[in-house]
Amino acid sequence: MSVRIKDIAERVNRSITTVSRALNGYDDVSPETKQLILKTAKEMGYSPNTFAQRLQKQQSDTIGLILPTFSPRFSDPYFSELLAGIGNKAADLGFDLLVSTRSPGPEENETYEKLIDGRRVDGFIVVRTRKQDQRINYLLSRGFPFVAFGRTDDCDRFSYVDEDGYFGMQLIAEYIAGLKHEKIACILPPQDLAFSEKRLAGLQAGLAEFDLTLREEYIREGDLTQKSGYQLGGELLDLPDRPTAIVACNDLMAFGVMSAAQDRGLVVGEDVSITGFDDIPMSEYSYPPLTTVHQPVYQIGGMVCEMLIRQICEEIQDLQQVLLKPELIIRQSCRSYT
Amino acid sequence: MSVRIKDIAERVNRSITTVSRALNGYDDVSPETKQLILKTAKEMGYSPNTFAQRLQKQQSDTIGLILPTFSPRFSDPYFSELLAGIGNKAADLGFDLLVSTRSPGPEENETYEKLIDGRRVDGFIVVRTRKQDQRINYLLSRGFPFVAFGRTDDCDRFSYVDEDGYFGMQLIAEYIAGLKHEKIACILPPQDLAFSEKRLAGLQAGLAEFDLTLREEYIREGDLTQKSGYQLGGELLDLPDRPTAIVACNDLMAFGVMSAAQDRGLVVGEDVSITGFDDIPMSEYSYPPLTTVHQPVYQIGGMVCEMLIRQICEEIQDLQQVLLKPELIIRQSCRSYT
DNA sequence: TTGAAAGCGCTAACAC
DNA sequence: GTGTTAGCGCTTTCAA
Numbered sequence: 222m223s224v225r226i227k228d229i230a231e232r233v234n235r236s237i238t239t240v241s242r243a244l245n246g247y248d249d250v251s252p253e254t255k256q257l258i259l260k261t262a263k264e265m266g267y268s269p270n271t272f273a274q275r276l277q278k279q280q281s282d283t284i285g286l287i288l289p290t291f292s293p294r295f296s297d298p299y300f301s302e303l304l305a306g307i308g309n310k311a312a313d314l315g316f317d318l319l320v321s322t323r324s325p326g327p328e329e330n331e332t333y334e335k336l337i338d339g340r341r342v343d344g345f346i347v348v349r350t351r352k353q354d355q356r357i358n359y360l361l362s363r364g365f366p367f368v369a370f371g372r373t374d375d376c377d378r379f380s381y382v383d384e385d386g387y388f389g390m391q392l393i394a395e396y397i398a399g400l401k402h403e404k405i406a407c408i409l410p411p412q413d414l415a416f417s418e419k420r421l422a423g424l425q426a427g428l429a430e431f432d433l434t435l436r437e438e439y440i441r442e443g444d445l446t447q448k449s450g451y452q453l454g455g456e457l458l459d460l461p462d463r464p465t466a467i468v469a470c471n472d473l474m475a476f477g478v479m480s481a482a483q484d485r486g487l488v489v490g491e492d493v494s495i496t497g498f499d500d501i502p503m504s505e506y507s508y509p510p511l512t513t514v515h516q517p518v519y520q521i522g523g524m525v526c527e528m529l530i531r532q533i534c535e536e537i538q539d540l541q542q543v544l545l546k547p548e549l550i551i552r553q554s555c556r557s558y559t
Numbered sequence: 560m561s562v563r564i565k566d567i568a569e570r571v572n573r574s575i576t577t578v579s580r581a582l583n584g585y586d587d588v589s590p591e592t593k594q595l596i597l598k599t600a601k602e603m604g605y606s607p608n609t610f611a612q613r614l615q616k617q618q619s620d621t622i623g624l625i626l627p628t629f630s631p632r633f634s635d636p637y638f639s640e641l642l643a644g645i646g647n648k649a650a651d652l653g654f655d656l657l658v659s660t661r662s663p664g665p666e667e668n669e670t671y672e673k674l675i676d677g678r679r680v681d682g683f684i685v686v687r688t689r690k691q692d693q694r695i696n697y698l699l700s701r702g703f704p705f706v707a708f709g710r711t712d713d714c715d716r717f718s719y720v721d722e723d724g725y726f727g728m729q730l731i732a733e734y735i736a737g738l739k740h741e742k743i744a745c746i747l748p749p750q751d752l753a754f755s756e757k758r759l760a761g762l763q764a765g766l767a768e769f770d771l772t773l774r775e776e777y778i779r780e781g782d783l784t785q786k787s788g789y790q791l792g793g794e795l796l797d798l799p800d801r802p803t804a805i806v807a808c809n810d811l812m813a814f815g816v817m818s819a820a821q822d823r824g825l826v827v828g829e830d831v832s833i834t835g836f837d838d839i840p841m842s843e844y845s846y847p848p849l850t851t852v853h854q855p856v857y858q859i860g861g862m863v864c865e866m867l868i869r870q871i872c873e874e875i876q877d878l879q880q881v882l883l884k885p886e887l888i889i890r891q892s893c894r895s896y897t
Numbered sequence: 898t899t900g901a902a903a904g905c906g907c908t909a910a911c912a913c
Numbered sequence: 914g915t916g917t918t919a920g921c922g923c924t925t926t927c928a929a
Binding site for chain 2: 451
């Protein structure tokens with residue numbers, strides 16, 4: 222039913238080799254033959270069988286992305302944007318994108334293993350890196366190509382793109398401290414994530430410039446969802462000596478905190494100041510609009526993807542390590558403490 | 560470097576045929592041989608070359624999903640949840656998921672064509688259906704397997720899962736009308752989308768039960784983003800004879816409308832009532848929490864995926880058409896008009 | 898119960 | 914410039 226190279230060969234009375242060469246643009250085919258072949262191929266509606274090509278070439282022209290889905294309700298605007306960035310770039314460069322969704326854990330590792338063993342992908346993009354990242358260790362141990370979005374505790378052995386979360390939180394800290402807040406609370410990402418301690422450290426460093434420290438009781442650890450922001454923000458706000466500013470380590474949690482504050486009759490940006498991190502589109506339309514740190518997620522997706530593909534094609538050998546300087550986006554969720 | 564069936568064959572002194580049969584669980588292999596082969600395969604760390612299998616079997620065990628990304632900043636929590644639903648189900652059933660991201664238009668169609676012609680996928684999941692959907696017409700004309708999430712103007716020729724948006728909007732209408740609102744505005748999805756007119760019709764039908772009609776000047780068409788909700792909601796609120804309730808056709812636009820109202824010093828759920836559609840997680844944490852209609856997107860993703868795979872495997876021949884009854888989720892963004 | 902051989906559709910080394 | 918041939922790794926007839 223579908224046209225093969227052989228069919229074309231028979232039609233033009235040439236060998237399949239010649240057809241193959243013409244199709245692949247080799248120049249050891251006479252112009253006339255080439256013309257003829259190209260023309261008939263088009264007429265017959267030929268298109269190559271991808272799997273035959275891949276089997277022969279021993280490469281899949283496919284990159285893998287395994288999304289860590291924490292909850293069943295994996296509804297994260299951040300990831301859909303990242304996906305678009307990766308997907309569009311991959312398509313531009315002629316690569317397929319194979320996506321798997323697994324929750325972190327042993328099953329996740331098996332998925333990596335399976336894809337490698339079945340030779341189904343040429344490389345991976347690893348997202349949401351952990352401090353000690355078994356996925357990365359595994360990939361490293363097998364010498365399999367990958368690029369990470371994010372660093373780890375030990376990241377001089379692989380290529381990555383990351384945003385400088387330390388610096389980003391420093392900006393937040395300076396901003397909040399500049400607003401004269403002193404009772405500052407923080408809701409951290411899960412501790413095992415690589416960016417968790419960097420953000421905390423940045424916050425502390427920024428605060429230190431103003432001779433401020435973060436009180437132990439003001440630190441909480443969330444899971445990056447609105448729900449946990451709501452819960453932990455509530456706890457913080459119910460403290461006898463309530464913080465006047467709450468720094469959430471991502472926008473989603475910040476929205477949860479806002480909601481908790483509003484439930485308690487507090488006006489966000491008046492009675493309590495709240496900040497986020499990521500600058501997802503929603504943060505421009507929350508009430509009040511959220512002060513946060515921007516991450517160019519779409520572009521990062523594109524960069525990571527391109528780096529990986531170049532690595533696969535061996536256009537680059539060296540490690541590439543990119544650290545982006547984030548930008549503070551001031552909106553209306555904070556005000557000066559008086 | 561990687562183990563092939565041939566290597567195992569040599570090791571156990573059997574033909575590759577026998578090895579293949581043992582590995583594939585055929586029962587015309589003696590138990591001992593089978594044991595031996597399985598054992599050595601494991602020892603040698605054998606795993607089959609996917610592309611060789613696929614070439615031979617003439618099927619890809621892969622389903623395709625082409626996400627329509629409207630804006631470069633494709634940040635839609637709805638889709639990440641859908642993706643998780645599809646992805647997890649696909650993995651469970653042993654299928655790969657190939658994801659492409661393209662903005663609607665000619666390029667999008669080429670992507671479908673390319674994947675089919677290269678025999679890279681066995682079927683597609685089509686999302687965000689249009690009234691006249693060229694993607695679906697194309698797939699139908701080629702007789703290529705697919706299942707749609709959503710209907711079209713002419714949808715008795717293919718399998719789909721859809722939520723009954725007509726009914727959903729009826730619920731909204733009845734709720735709003737029951738709250739004594741009369742000046743009710745509506746922000747529709749883009750007209751070319753299939754669910755657009757269904758939602759409008761449902762709204763009108765629900766209103767009609769209360770002898771209410773939708774005024775022409777109160778109808779707007781958005782693009783499903785917060786931004787357009789903000790813009791159009793603003794227009795509506797600036798009307799000399801301002802509506803008292805604004806029905807947005809998805810949650811994201813509803814958030815935009817809320818933000819526009821708040822910018823104008825209006826209290827949402829007091830001065831103006833606002834509703835959404837989808838019930839994305841954010842709608843529970845907006846200020847105020849949003850009254851909306853629930854869509855079980857994760858489950859829908861799973862259903863659609865399973866239907867497609869059954870269709871591919873020819874376990875089902877008949878068309879499957881599922882229409883889900885939605886549920887109204889009442890939160891705090893509306894109040895009785897007095 | 899096993900094996901030889903053909904073939905899936907393509908590429909490439911080599912010879913002419 | 915073109916064709917012959919082998920081979921990518923696997924499955925599956927067919928014959929023994």
